Amino acid sequence: MSTSTTEPTKPQERGTDAVVEMRGVTIRFPGVLALDRVDFTLRPGEVHALMGENGAGKSTLIKALTGVYSVDSGTIAVSGTERVFSSTADAQAAGISTVYQEINLCPNLSVGENVMLGHEPRGLRGIDWRTTHRTAAEHLRSLGLELDTQTILSSHSIAVQQLVAISRAMVLDARVLILDEPTSSLDRDEVEQLFTVIRGLRDRGVAILFVSHFLDQIYEISDRITVLRNGTLVGEYAIDDLPRGELVTKMIGRELDELEAISVSAERAIDRTVAPVIKAEGVGRKGVLEPADLDVFPGEIVGIAGLLGSGRTELVRLLCGADRPDTGTLSVHGKVTRLSTPRHALERRIAFSSENRRAEGIVADLTVAENIMLGIQARRGWLRKVRKQEQDAVVAEYIKALGVRPADPNRKVGDLSGGNQQKVLLGRWLATAPELLILDEPTRGIDVGAKADIQRKVAELAEQGLAVIFISSELEEVLRLAQRVAVMRDRRQIGVLESSAVDVDGVIDYMATVGEGSVA
Amino acid sequence: MSTTTTTPTAGRRIVPPRLSEYARTFVARHASVMPMLAALVILVLILIGAQIHFGDFVNPRTLSSLLLDNAYLLILAVGMTFVIVTGGIDLSVGSVMAFTGIAAAQMLDHGVSSAIVIPAMILGGAVIGLMIGVLVQYFDVQPFIASLAGLFLARGLAYVVSLKSIRVENEHVIWLQSTRWWFGEWYLTPTGVLALLTVVVGALVMKYTRFGRTVYAVGGGEQSARLMGLAVARTKVLVYVISGVCGGLAGLVLTAYSGAGYPRNGIGTELDVIAAVVIGGTLLTGGVGYVVGSLIGVLVYGTIHTVISYMGAEQSWMRIIIGLMLLMFIVVQRVIVVRAERRR
Amino acid sequence: MSRLIKHHLFWPGFALVALVVLNTVARPRFIEISVQHGALYGAPIDILRNSAPMMLVALGMTLVIATRGIDLSVGAVMAVSGAVALTIIDGSDSPGSVGTVLIAILVGVGVSLILGVWNGFLVSVLKIQPIIATLVLMMAGRGVALLITDGFITTVTSDPLKYVASGHLLGLPFAFFIWVAAVAVVSLVERRTALGVLTEAVGINPEASRLAGVRATGIILGTYVVSGGLAGMAGVIYSSNIMAADANAAGELIELYAILAVVLGGTSLAGGKFSIAGTVIGVLIIQTLESTILFLGVSSAQSPVFFAAVVVLVVLIQAPAVHRAARQFVQRRSANVPDITPGTEVAR
Structure with missing residues (x-):
């Protein structure tokens, strides 16, 4: 792969009616240069994707733009005027609103109030609730959402809450809307609904900064891409000028040789005549996961492919006692058992490493x-x-x-x-x-070197006879390591593939289409 | 999981809205008032039970004195509701009440006009509240510890003012208590009116001002409230000031009620107040609660107190019963929370 | 030198030494220790003796706080245990026999252990917030104690009971040996077994600990049981001191003083890392301060003002905002000196 075939568009060549201009922005944390002289331009009526691996500086850039972090050097101009934001409120007043992945609304208050909070119309007797709810309902309706605005926010799905957060941004008359991984816990239909809303806003002239890990979505919705790597700007590109492969190369920054070397793992033959280390039959939990089957043999790596929220984490949590299944049976080495706590699982030599390293992993x-x-x-x-x-x-x-x-x-x-x-x-x-090691996103948010170390170790351990369940958002990684891949979608297992028989596109295709609309 | 074709949503559309439908709407809109309604039901049940048992319990005289006897508790509970809804706690209220009470008695004894003394009591409470609020907001001190400092400070100051009780003979202060406005068999005292006014003002502020809504927003998620651009810092300091002001006001009411200032007043009152607020349906985790609920909580507390006096039983039962009621409420609240989590 | 300053016991220890030095300068008699009838007397000895109830309570509180909890019921438990023990002695035919007193103490502490189980059950099994869960017993406990003593203050005459708080062993107060033994046993159990590190793990990250197979329920429940038992013993010592069971006054405000002692000793109320040595120093600071206040001629009733000042001082010293300001101040003053890396603490 060549390093760069696409020349970044130069800022001067574009129209200069930018709504946000960041120039030479540098942010330092103790011991880390989080952003190093980064330029970034956002124009009205565009959906602009901000791409980069974890630690590339995406969230730092967003926080600089929303007044959470102060800038050490460089300038931020909004609509041509240089601004210094000292708080989120400042940024909001300048027309910059953010919708975060973990929704920052008040779950204990009504939908209408969440839309209007801090901007409620007031009369002589204080807040005019009738007008408040009516205005909120109008804003929601303009995004195509018919809701009873008096219901408590927490009684709605994450997707609806996300749209409520966007309506709130509209109440603030946002000219810039930042969407930080808004789709990570949405299902397909919900993403579609969100995209419809985003397109509507774009057509109204709102500038949208979009962050997502899902390449499909980036290519579906964005007009322009800015790529960051290790706190520096790689470049800004029109979407049509940047094929997927090149985008990934630019994000990762170096060739995948080191990782490719591990690929031998997938072709290893597995003896499936012995009893599986774990065998799940119809294991499920109401409202969490539809009954699923899975078995893992000694020395085998079984990957689980699926988007975040597809039920992949939910499935493995049922296998290791972190959550209790309410249907189905589990057998360990051929013996039916119940694993009601992680402790039980560990006693049966099943170890589970959570995707949430900070909250559920390290002490x-x-x-x-x-x-x-x-x-x-x-x-x-x-x-x-x-x-x-x-x-x-x-x-x-x-x-x-x-x-x-x-x-x-x-x-x-x-x-x-x-x-x-x-x-x-x-x-x-x-x-x-352990005899079975369950790794949920063990390589997320870590640098390539550590990633390679971990993959190599996992492959090595499996060769020595350890059974492994490996979850990752990166399909390449799953296919490289695993002999079989269980595919999940919409909290349902839709099939198990031999990884030697498919490639990444094959799995994506399978994830997207197989079993559509019917219960298998 | 194999052959069922009709989805539940399809079935629901055919059936016309029924009572259960309205109930569901009500719950979706007002789930947070359910604990308060439960407290109301309990209050009514206690009153009915007492009426049956004693024959003549629910009469204007008993109910009127219920308000009179618990006026100071009610005022403290209103302030405490603000604090607890933000997710904080204020342990200082009983001591603040004792301090402002004894300080007022001392000043009145020295011939200071009540026109100066009464505002000074309120101000004294506000200052201690401000100190707690600043510690909580600007020095990241846990509310429990910050208000503990307030408790120690106010209690110690009360003893610094006087180690003994001081009689109050000021006519204005006595008037607050001795006046009875009769409405047939019912009566109200100025202290009772003060308490009810506090409830009304508190309830209106919580419902109809941006400050009040920010109180709820902070309790629902402080980080979110901040990212929504709300005045979180100001609100968090202000709730403690409000609680302090209520402490000063309660000091006035209690001084009028007992006709004296006494430095040992209100030891452990903070617990009674917290218990009443929780019984009234306010979640100690913050975000949910109503001033009117706290009124109901105080009435439940006061009624049990009266019932025990009627029965001539040991007052030690009071603490046990309130403890058990507290237990019941927190277990119920816990169950509600667990069920809500499971639904997700 | 900077290693010494950064040691977690430096500031609490410094405060204690400073207090003792101040007292000694103000009245040299303060550290005088006299011998009468083969026993030691003097202000320091009094402090060691009088610390016993708070020391026991604070010791239990340290463990509870390490699990992110708090136990507000300790004062009420003290009242119950005192009431139970003295009612047994009062009702016995031979209140002066060692056997009776031992049985009374065992029953009193046993009841307290059961109350601890109750608290622990609410917190670890029903998962109710510790402040609220222990509030229940804090409210109801004294009522129960009053019921046991029939609403009266039960007084007894019993030499063996009197010995618990006022007796001497090897010239030192017996109560001192009780708390030293409790501190020694708890420290040994926590640090020689894995209990300490598992308790800290549960306090720092409960979910991660659960997934690692730590039996959090048992560990948390255990801390409340220990706290209850120690409070029960404290109740016995308190009753022995006044030779009466006073359900209202026993352990009044002790939960607050104990929490203060724990915080003074450097254990964060947010849970996690804890220091038993720190708590011991914290209790001694409070007792020394109490004795200082008395010496100043201030009524003991007024001493809370001083403690309010101490609380404010301590929380300000620990406040991140103050740290930041201090660091900026230092950096500005020594701008040409190579910078001092902040935030590196010496591990325990």
């Missing part, structure tokens, strides 16, 4: 050593503490084997980078000597 204030030992220690119980020499040996072994940096067992885990935290977690689970 930030404890040291690397304590975090690695946590799983073993929990299984032994509090009375039988692992002896110091034994502990030091185990910790040293995993720090070395996984390449945790800095290799200091007494460092607080919270101070490590995401990739190294992930390695510590992997160490914790491996230390419990």
Whole structure:
């Protein structure tokens, strides 16, 4: 692959009626240059995708634009006037509104109030509730949403809440609307509805900054793409000038050789005559996951492909005691069992690494050593503490084997980078000597080097006989590692594919079309 | 999971809206008032039970004195509702009430005019509230600890003013208590009117001002409220000031009620207030609660108190019963929360 | 030097030493210790003796706080335990026998353990917020204690009971040995087994701990049981001190003082890392301050004003906003000196 065939469009060549102009914006955090002299232009009536891997500086850029972070150097101009935002309220007053992935509304208040909060029409007797709800309903209707505005926000789906957040932005008369991963927990129809709303707003002249991890959606909705990498600007491109492959290359920045080397894994033959390590038959939970079947044999890596919210996390949580299934049976090594807590699962040598590293993985204030030992220690119980020499040996072994940096067992885990935290977690689970390892998005948000380390380790462990369930949003990664891929959509398992028989496009096709509209 | 073709939504469309439909709409709109309604039901049940048991319980005289006896508690509960709805807590209210009460008695004893003393009480409460609010908002101190400092400060200051009780003979203060406005068999005292006014003003502020709505927004999600551009900092400081003002006002009412200032007044009152507010349907986690609910909570509390006096039972039962009611309410609230989480 | 300052016990220890030095300068008699009848007397000895109830309560509170909890019911539990123990002694034929007193203490502490189980059940099984869950017993507990004593203050005459709070062993107050033993046992159990680190894990990240297979329910429940039991023992010591069970006054406000002691000792109310040594210092600071206030001729009733000042001072010292301001101040003053990296703390 050549490094660059597309020349970025130069700012001067375009019309200069930009609504947002960021020039040479630099933001420094202790020890990190989060944004390094980045230029960014947003014009009215366009949908502009901001792309980059985790840590590229997307969210920093957004936060600079919305007044959450202050800029160390560089300028931000809105409609040609230079501005310094000291708070979100400042940015909103200048017409810049943001809708975040985790919706920032008040779940305890009514839909109407959430739309209007802080801008309620007032009469002599204070807030005029009738007008408030009527105005809110009008705003919602203009986005094609018919809702009882007096209902409590939390009684609605995430998708509706997202649209409520967008209507709120419209009440603020936003000229710039920032959508930060708005689609990650929406199903297909909901995404369609959202896109209809976005197109409507674009046609009204609103400038939309769109962040998403889903390439399909980017290519469906965007007019223009800006790519960031490691806090620097890679370039700005018209959508038609930038094919997908090139976009990915620009985001990742280097060739995938290092990762490609692992691909041998997928072709390895698996002995399926023995009892599977785990076998799930019709395992499901009402309102969470429709009954699904899955089995994993010793030495096998089974990937799960599906979008975020497709039920992939929900499925594995039912397999490891994190949540309890209410239908179906689970067998471990051919024996039917119930796994009602993660502890039970660990006793049956099933370890689960959550996708939510910060909230459900690391214990930030404890040291690397304590975090690695946590799983073993929990299984032994509090009375039988692992002896110091034994502990030091185990910790040293995993720090070395996984390449945790800095290799200091007494460092607080919270101070490590995401990739190294992930390695510590992997160490914790491996230390419990599992027979089945469930990894939910183990490579998300970490740098390429750490990603390669983790993939290599997983492939190596499987070769030694460990059964692995591997979830990732990156299909290439799944196909490279796994012998079989279970495909999920809309909280339902739609099939299991042999990965040697399909490629990425094949899986996407399968995900998108198979079983459409009918219950399998 | 195989052959069913009719989806439930298709079926629902045929059936005309029924009572259950209206109930569902009501719940979707007003789920948060359910605990308050439950408190109301309990209040009515207690009153009916007492009426049957004693023969003559529900009469104008008992009910009128219910308001009179619990006026100070009601005023404190209104302030506490603001604080708890933001997700905070104010432990200082009982001590603030004692401090302003004893300080007022001392000043009146020295011949200071009540026109100066009464505003000074309110101001004193407000200042302590302001201190707590500033600690909470600007120094990231947990409300529990910040208001604990307020509790210690006010209680200590009360003892600094006087270690003994001081009689109050000021005619204006006595008037607040001794005046009875009769409406047939019913009566109201100025202290009762003050308490009811506090409830009305509190309820209107919560419902009809942007400040009041911001109180709810902060309780629903402080980070969200901030990102929505609301005045979070100002609101959080102000709720403690309001609670402090209510503490000062309650000090006035209690001084009038007992005819004296006493530095040991209101020890443990903060717990009674919190209990009454929670029984009235306010969630201690914040975001949900009504001033009117706290009125109901105080009435439940006061009625149980009266019932126990009628029965001639040990007042120690009071604490046990209130403790049990508190338990019942928090378990019910917990169940509601769990069910709501499961539905998602 | 900077390592010393950054040690988590530096500031609490410094405060305690400063208090003692100030007291000694103001009245040299403060550190005088005299020997009478083979026992030591003096202000420091009094502090060690009088600390016992708060020390026990604060010790339990430290563990509860480490799990992100709080136990408001300790004062009420003290009242119940005192009421139970003294009612048993009062009703016995031989109130002066060691056996009776031992049984009374065991029953009193046993009841407190059960109350602890109740708190722990509400918090860890029903998952009710700790403040609210323990509020229930805080309200109802004293009512129960009053019922046990029939609404009266039960007084007893019993030498073995008197010995618990006022007796001497090897020249030192017996109550001092009780709390030293409690501190030693709890510290050993927490640090020699894995209980301490598992408790901290649960306090820092409950969900991550659950997924790692930690039995959080049991650990959290256990801390409330320990807190209840220690409060029960504190109740016995309190009753022994006044030789009466006073359901209203026993352990009044002690929950607040205990929480203050824990915070003074450097354990965050947000849960997680805890320091038992810090709590010990915290309690000693409070007791020394109490004795200082008395010395100043201030009525003990007025001492809360001082504690309010202490609370404000402590929270201001810990406040991130103040840290930021101080750091900027230091950096501005030493702009040409290589910068001091903030935020690196010495691990315990």
